[in-house]
Amino acid sequence: MSGGRGSTGPRLDLEKGRVEMVHGSGGRASCQLVEEIFLPAFDNPWLRKEGDQAQLDLSEGRWAMSTDSFVISPVFFPGGDIGSLAVHGTVNDLAMGGALPLYLTAGFVLEEGFPLSDLVRIARSMGAAARSCGVSVVAGDTKVVERGKGDGIYINTAGIGRIPSGVNLDPSGIRPGDALLLSGPVGDHGASVLAARENWGLATSLCSDSAPLHGLVGAMVESGPGLVCLRDPTRGGVAATLNEWARLSGLSFEIEEAGLPIRPEVKGVSELLGIDPLYLANEGRLLAVCRPEAADTLLRAMRNHPAGREAVSLGRVGRGHPNFPSGSVRMKTLMGGTRTVDWLLGDPLPRIC
Amino acid sequence: MSDLRYLESFRDPEIGRSLLASLGILARRLPRTPVRIMEFCGGHTHAFHRFGLLELLPPEIRMVHGPGCPVCVLPKGRIDAAIDLSLEKGAVLATYGDVLKVPGSHQRTLMKARARGGEIKTVVSAMEALALAETHPDREVVFFAIGFETTTPPTAAVILEAKRRGLRNFSVFANHVLTPSAMEAILSGTSLDGIIGPSHVSTVIGTRPYDFVARIHKVPLVVAGFEPLDILLALRMLLSQIAEGRSEVENEYARAVAPEGNPRSLELISRVFERAPALEWRGLGLLPQSGLAIREEFGFFDAQRRFSIEVGHVSDPGICECGDILKGVKGPRDCRIFGTICTPDTPVGACMVSAEGACAAVFHYGDREGAVS
Numbered sequence: 001m002s003g004g005r006g007s008t009g010p011r012l013d014l015e016k017g018r019v020e021m022v023h024g025s026g027g028r029a030s031c032q033l034v035e036e037i038f039l040p041a042f043d044n045p046w047l048r049k050e051g052d053q054a055q056l057d058l059s060e061g062r063w064a065m066s067t068d069s070f071v072i073s074p075v076f077f078p079g080g081d082i083g084s085l086a087v088h089g090t091v092n093d094l095a096m097g098g099a100l101p102l103y104l105t106a107g108f109v110l111e112e113g114f115p116l117s118d119l120v121r122i123a124r125s126m127g128a129a130a131r132s133c134g135v136s137v138v139a140g141d142t143k144v145v146e147r148g149k150g151d152g153i154y155i156n157t158a159g160i161g162r163i164p165s166g167v168n169l170d171p172s173g174i175r176p177g178d179a180l181l182l183s184g185p186v187g188d189h190g191a192s193v194l195a196a197r198e199n200w201g202l203a204t205s206l207c208s209d210s211a212p213l214h215g216l217v218g219a220m221v222e223s224g225p226g227l228v229c230l231r232d233p234t235r236g237g238v239a240a241t242l243n244e245w246a247r248l249s250g251l252s253f254e255i256e257e258a259g260l261p262i263r264p265e266v267k268g269v270s271e272l273l274g275i276d277p278l279y280l281a282n283e284g285r286l287l288a289v290c291r292p293e294a295a296d297t298l299l300r301a302m303r304n305h306p307a308g309r310e311a312v313s314l315g316r317v318g319r320g321h322p323n324f325p326s327g328s329v330r331m332k333t334l335m336g337g338t339r340t341v342d343w344l345l346g347d348p349l350p351r352i353c
Numbered sequence: 354m355s356d357l358r359y360l361e362s363f364r365d366p367e368i369g370r371s372l373l374a375s376l377g378i379l380a381r382r383l384p385r386t387p388v389r390i391m392e393f394c395g396g397h398t399h400a401f402h403r404f405g406l407l408e409l410l411p412p413e414i415r416m417v418h419g420p421g422c423p424v425c426v427l428p429k430g431r432i433d434a435a436i437d438l439s440l441e442k443g444a445v446l447a448t449y450g451d452v453l454k455v456p457g458s459h460q461r462t463l464m465k466a467r468a469r470g471g472e473i474k475t476v477v478s479a480m481e482a483l484a485l486a487e488t489h490p491d492r493e494v495v496f497f498a499i500g501f502e503t504t505t506p507p508t509a510a511v512i513l514e515a516k517r518r519g520l521r522n523f524s525v526f527a528n529h530v531l532t533p534s535a536m537e538a539i540l541s542g543t544s545l546d547g548i549i550g551p552s553h554v555s556t557v558i559g560t561r562p563y564d565f566v567a568r569i570h571k572v573p574l575v576v577a578g579f580e581p582l583d584i585l586l587a588l589r590m591l592l593s594q595i596a597e598g599r600s601e602v603e604n605e606y607a608r609a610v611a612p613e614g615n616p617r618s619l620e621l622i623s624r625v626f627e628r629a630p631a632l633e634w635r636g637l638g639l640l641p642q643s644g645l646a647i648r649e650e651f652g653f654f655d656a657q658r659r660f661s662i663e664v665g666h667v668s669d670p671g672i673c674e675c676g677d678i679l680k681g682v683k684g685p686r687d688c689r690i691f692g693t694i695c696t697p698d699t700p701v702g703a704c705m706v707s708a709e710g711a712c713a714a715v716f717h718y719g720d721r722e723g724a725v726s
Contacts (some may be wrong), residue, residue: 331405334364337404337408337409338405340717340718342718
């Protein structure tokens with residue numbers, strides 16, 4: 001968020017104004033954008049210095065670092081917006097390593113003509129999300145691209161977080177017999193965003209699950225030993241996460257359709273659009289692998305935390321099989337058959353017939 | 354979506370188990386086994402695998418996958434023509450998402466054409482394509498329309514609407530095909546004991562157009578919904594017919610399908626379209642009276658006329674066995690390149706491209722090596 005102090009001239013019209021090319025030029029207009037929109041939204045000692053970088057005092061020990069870019073359409077959706085999502089996304093990536101997220105950076109790519117009122121709304125939502133997660137947005141950058149060269153707004157966030165000593169979450173530790181836990185119903189985010197796409201004309205009561213997970217992870221870590229690894233099933237959904245673990249471990253992941261929590265609204269939207277909820281993105285859910293003897297304690301700890309109230313036991317890890325050299329995910333269907341849960345096939349678009 | 358339990362009640366495991374048990378009993382009364390039953394529609398193929406039904410069926414039933422996947426039967430020459438419309442003739446092409454990855458000749462796809470600068474938009478409805486024409490008044494917008502009778506009425510409606518609004522920059526590259534023609538072609542080359550008839554197509558055309566299947570070919574046909582209980586019930590009705598030596602057209606999907614079909618949809622189709630003398634199907638070849646062409650009266654909106662599109666014949670690569678798979682002569686696993694050279698990420702043939710294709714379903718849900726689950 002670097003820029004000279006004390007810009008003069010008329011203030012930005014935050015109600016009717018729009019992003020212009022000069023807002024990304026590095027000149028006075030850029031500075032104005034920072035001072036009138038980003039600083040009030042993210043306010044903290046590092047940003048107030050308005051330097052080219054933030055200087056942090058980090059303690060000894062292991063730190064986790066992650067980055068993620070957000071290009072979601074529509075930018076406002078039931079239960080969140082691109083701003084809160086950009087905070088939760090990176091906070092959750094850090095949390096999946098057991099880290100306590102502390103600092104974020106934010107990079108904005110804005111399209112010429114983007115309404116300043118929307119930018120204010122997004123920045124405020126980002127600030128609020130960061131405060132509620134206990135993280136500070138300590139540095140940032142803004143670029144503007146010509147109209148037609150972007151889709152309104154893209155946000156990149158990067159973050160670092162401290163890993164408490166003794167915490168070592170690593171999928172290479174997955175063993176046959178381990179239990180598989182899921183923190184809540186699947187597909188809320190993906191289904192609500194798809195339903196919110198204006199040209200699909202679906203009206204639903206759905207709400208994204210976008211939420212920070214580091215609090216839940218903290219409670220899980222503290223509940224005792226036996227937690228092996230965590231992952232938030234975002235793009236590609238639960239199916240993608242399980243397939244990644246299967247590939248890494250060469251083992252089979254066995255789940256039961258009957259135990260898979262899916263809200264009726266999500267089921268409805270999925271059926272209508274011909275999409276399997278297992279492939280829908282989640283932004284406030286996690287999957288956990290743990291030793292079988294730790295499963296009950298861990299599940300209780302999850303259910304005692306607001307972000308894991310609807311947690312369930314989803315299945316188990318089985319031995320590898322010669323037919324599946326790179327691991328497999330198999331699901332017992334409601335009807336009693338068994339089928340593979342593969343990676344996402346094609347684009348998540350509706351079937352046409 | 355007003356009543357979501359509607360969905361759950363057709364997936365009830367208890368009823369599923371009792372239907373399966375009754376299939377087992379009926380199977381012992383069959384005059385000859387195994388019986389070969391074709392599910393015509395890709396939607397049914399998909400459902401069989403998704404709900405894990407195949408392994409639960411009695412061994413006396415052999416399911417054969419049919420050609421009812423609109424993307425799969427689209428010949429390469431038509432993909433090539435669409436790519437040309439976009440890259441050579443500079444039209445904005447609007448089409449359904451499934452079509453983008455279908456290989457034309459030389460493994461060219463609309464998706465690759467888009468990366469090379471072609472303006473190709475995915476739409477979820479025909480009306481969305483029309484809206485594109487209105488928002489791009491300075492461009493030619495072509496709706497690349499594909500599908501069986503299910504997607505034909507919306508295409509007809511959009512042509513009528515374009516005429517009403519007086520749109521000058523909108524046209525339709527129509528590739529609509531007719532289910533009964535494909536069934537006739539299959540029955541003359543493949544021996545079957547029964548057919549699970551299409552659900553969505555039948556909501557439009559009804560059950561009467563299948564009468565020839567039972568009457569002339571003496572093959573029982575039951576129109577079925579896409580839910581697991583629909584499918585199991587349809588199988589029970591088919592097994593009863595076979596056991597009793599009957600061949601009739603029956604309707605399991607009576608909650609959505611009327612014998613005469615949907616009169617308004619049928620009227621839309623016949624208003625705008627007429628039967629084309631012959632049309633090429635991928636795998637099935639040139640079939641007489643099997644496709645639809647836009648009537649002269651609406652010729653202005655016919656992209657084939659407006660852009661003088663010539664559709665050439667392009668053969669499938671020799672190693673690809675989609676032709677036999679679409680005819681039900683072979684199963685996906687009988688193909689030499691299934692799962693090795695031909696996968697959903699690197700599809701050689703059309704059956705692997707569309708999510709509704711038989712090969713894609715088997716690859717996606719099956720256990721790769723052993724029996725299909």
